[in-house]
Amino acid sequence: MTAINEIAPDLFRLSVYVPQFDMQFNHFLVKDDEPLLFHTGLRGMFPDVREAVSQVIDPSRLRVISFSHFESDECGALNDWLKVAPESQAVCSFVGAVVMVNDFADRPPRPLNDDEVLNIGRHRLRFLATPHVPHAWDAGLFFEETDRTLLCSDLFFHPGDPEPLTESDVVGRARESIIGSMTSPLAKDMPYTPYTAQTMQRLAALGPNTLALMHGSTYRGDGRNAILDLASVIKETHGRDEAKAEATAGG
Ligand SMILES: [Fe+2]
Ligand SMILES: [Fe+2]
Numbered sequence: 001m002t003a004i005n006e007i008a009p010d011l012f013r014l015s016v017y018v019p020q021f022d023m024q025f026n027h028f029l030v031k032d033d034e035p036l037l038f039h040t041g042l043r044g045m046f047p048d049v050r051e052a053v054s055q056v057i058d059p060s061r062l063r064v065i066s067f068s069h070f071e072s073d074e075c076g077a078l079n080d081w082l083k084v085a086p087e088s089q090a091v092c093s094f095v096g097a098v099v100m101v102n103d104f105a106d107r108p109p110r111p112l113n114d115d116e117v118l119n120i121g122r123h124r125l126r127f128l129a130t131p132h133v134p135h136a137w138d139a140g141l142f143f144e145e146t147d148r149t150l151l152c153s154d155l156f157f158h159p160g161d162p163e164p165l166t167e168s169d170v171v172g173r174a175r176e177s178i179i180g181s182m183t184s185p186l187a188k189d190m191p192y193t194p195y196t197a198q199t200m201q202r203l204a205a206l207g208p209n210t211l212a213l214m215h216g217s218t219y220r221g222d223g224r225n226a227i228l229d230l231a232s233v234i235k236e237t238h239g240r241d242e243a244k245a246e247a248t249a250g251g
Contacts, residue, residue, distance in 0.1 A: 002014050002015060002016050002048050002049065002051065002052035003015040003017075003164060004052055004055060004056065005164040005165065005218075007149070007164065007165055007210060007212060007218045007220075008144070008147040008149045008210050008212075009147055010030060010031040010032060010122070010123070011028060011029070011030050011031075011123075011144065011147065011149055011212070012028065012029040012030075012031065012056050013026055013027075013028055013164055013212065013218055014026065014027040014028070014029060014049060014052040014053065015027075015164060016041070016045055016048055016049065017161040021159075022159050022160060022161075023159045023160070023215050024160075024161060024162070024215055024216065025039075025041060025042070025045065025073055025214070025215065026039070026212070026213065026214050026215065026216075026218075027039040027040070027041050027049050027052075028151055028212050029053055029056055029057070030120065030123050030125070030144070031056055031057055032120045032121035032122055032123050033120060033121030033122075034063035034064060034120040034121060035057050035061055035062050035063055035064070035120070036062075036063065036064035036065075036066060036118070036120050036123075036125065037053065037062055037064070037065050037066065037081065038066050038067065038068075038142060038151045038212075039067050039068075039073070039074050039075075039153075039214060040065060040067060040074070040075050040076060040077040040078045040080070040081050041073065041076065041077050042072050042073050042076045042077060043072070043076045043077045043080065045077065046077040046080045046081075049077070050080075050084060059081075059084050059085060060084060060085050060086065061085065062081065062084070062085035062088045063085070063087060063088050063089070063120070064088065064089065064091050064118065064120060065078060065081045065082065065085070065088050065089065065090050065091065066090070066091040066092060066142065067092060068134070068136075068139050068140055068141055068151075068153035068154070068214075069093075069096065069134075069135065069136035069138050069139040069140070069153070070092075070096055070099075070100045070101065070104075070136065070138055071136070073214070074153070074214075075090075075092075075101075078090055078101075078104070078105055079104075079105060079106045082105065082106050082107055083106070089107065089108075089109065089110050090105045090107070090109035090110070091109065091110045091112060091118070092109055092111065092112070092138065092140065093111065093112060093127075093129050093138045093139070093140040094111040094112065094113060094129070095129075095131070095137055095138040096109075096111070096138035096140070097109045097110075097111035098111070099137070099138060100138065112127040112129075112140070113127075113129075114127070114128060114129035114140075115127070115128065117145075118142075122146060123144055123145075123146050123147075124144070124145045124146055125142045125143065125144050125145070125151075126142065126143045126145055126206075127140055127141075127142055128140060128141050128142070128143060128202065128203070130199050130203070131193075131195065131199075132191050132193050132195070132196070133155070133190075133195075133196060133199045133200065133203075134152075134153050134154035134155045134157075134189070134190050135154065135189055135190050135191065139153070141153055141155075141203070143203075143206050143208065147209075147210070148206075148207065148208050148209045148210065148223075149208060149209075149210040149211075149212055150203065150206060150208035150210070150211050150212065150223060150227075151212045152203075152211050152212060152213060152214075153214050154189070154190075154214055154215060155174075155211075155213070155227075155230065156170050156171070156173075156174040156211060156213045156216060156219070156226075156230060157174060157177055157178075157189075157213070157214075157215045157216060158170070158173035158174055158176070158177045158213075158215065158216035158217075159177060159215070159216075160216075162216060162217045163217050164217060164218060165217060165218045165219075165220055166217040166218070166219060166220070167219070167220050167221050170211065170213070170216065170217060170219040170226060171226055171229040171230050171233060173216065173217075174216075174230055174233065175233045175237075178190075178233065178234070178237050179237060182237070182240075182241065188241070190234060191238075192234055192235060192238035196231070196234065196235075197231060197235070200227055200228070200230070200231035200234075201228070201231070203227050204223075204224045204225075204227040204228045204231075205224070206223075206224075207223065207224050208223030208224070208227075209221070209222075209223055210223065211223050211226060211227075
């Protein structure tokens with residue numbers, strides 16, 4: 001069962017909850033002249049996500065198949081979408097295109113430069129190249145400028161099957177999840193690089209009023225402060241990891 005919610009005008013959140021992982025996988029569909037999908041979903045999830053898309057638009061009308069970075073949940077079903085929507089094109093970062101998608105995709109992708117804007121009708125989506133934020137060299141995010149929604153991929157990750165939209169604290173949930181996962185095999189998913197602080201500041205300066213999370217509730221509220229608070233959490237938790245690594249190396 002895919003939960004479908006319109007989280008901003010003509011921007012739909014298609015959420016699949018997977019009990020084995022206790023987490024949501026959220027895909028975002030922008031209904032416009034040239035419809036856009038952000039996150040293809042896993043290959044195994046394709047029938048469910050296609051069914052959800054078809055409740056909003058005819059899936060063959062999709063024009064833009066986009067994602068933040070090259071991982072199965074973000075773009076595993078890319079080629080299934082390219083088949084279903086014959087006029088669609090994969091759209092990703094320059095690094096993503098050159099290093100992975102040129103070879104992986106059944107049709108050539110369209111690489112976007114940092115700060116390039118996609119006009120798909122009423123909506124304008126600004127692409128921000130954000131290497132290693134949330135993770136991966138090829139990472140990028142979209143800011144939907146018309147209604148000020150940041151499609152923020154794995155940032156603010158929190159588990160469970162929470163409400164589609166919240167106005168309460170998502171930073172606390174993300175912090176709990178980062179700290180909770182520090183000893184798991186999936187720890188260290190978000191590195192703190194020399195560029196992390198400036199990337200987070202750049203995202204905050206966009207002043208989003210909606211943060212569309214891939215895993216967890218969409219947040220409506222002061223996106224600027226939420227991003228700055230998350231940046232502090234990442235720095236703080238990275239500091240703990242660093243201290244632990246130094247102690248291990250020293251001892
Ligand atoms: Fe990811
Ligand atoms: Fe993800």
